[in-house]
């Protein structure tokens with residue numbers, strides 16, 4: 001695959017008048033585009049899933065298939081998070097496919113498998129992102145070190161900022177944050193739904209209401225892509241703070257340091273709600 005890319009690059013450098021045209025990079029979701037923007041000029045970067053949409057409710061239209069076809073490098077979250085792309089990996093094997101899920105630390109995957117649920121939202125795992133960005137950097141002949149250093153510093157800073165609220169219990173809207181919660185040693189006590197397309201049943205809702213009323217949950221997080229009506233009814237009358245988290249980072253602008261801005265914003269949202 002790298003040979004292909006080198007050949008592609010030399011063709012561009014030797015044969016084309018377009019001065020800056022590098023390989024076309026397609027990041028599938030906005031948070032991965034934030035990572036790719038650390039080493040890809042934004043004019044050479046496309047995003048597949050539109051802002052405000054999640055992989056949970058996305059399916060490919062013909063124009064999306066065109067986007068995949070015209071990309072040289074596809075930076076994606078793997079077939080569990082993005083089943084709509086799985087078939088294309090085999091259909092277009094000459095493209096450089098960087099599957100972020102496949103770069104997750106093995107023991108991490110193993111550990112989650114043992115517990116019956118493993119979180120496919122790999123863009124919320126900064127350590128996996130560090131490996132994935134390095135892989136993308138290799139494919140683009142760029143240096144991964146500046147990003148890795150800045151990301152390491154951000155991880156340490158986030159951890160520092162969260163010291164003091166790590167024992168404060170909270171609920172998230174859906175199970176998207178497991179990797180982040182684990183890395184930051186936060187006290188996630190539940191989620192309103194495992195996955196947004198699954199609606200919890202009455203028994204689950206009653207058990208949840210009891211847990212929320214017991215007093216160990218100080219904050220609940222909603223998400224901008226989904227209606228907060230369920231959460232509203234669950235916490236009505238209880239003294240629980242409300243926050244909002246966006247696992248798709250829709251409010252974070254695409255820029256070179258966008259992913260770091262995203263993690264800092266995420267950190268502040270946890271600190272704010274858990275301190276209330």
Ligand SMILES: [Zn+2]
Nearest residue numbers: 056121174176
């Ligand atoms: Zn999700």
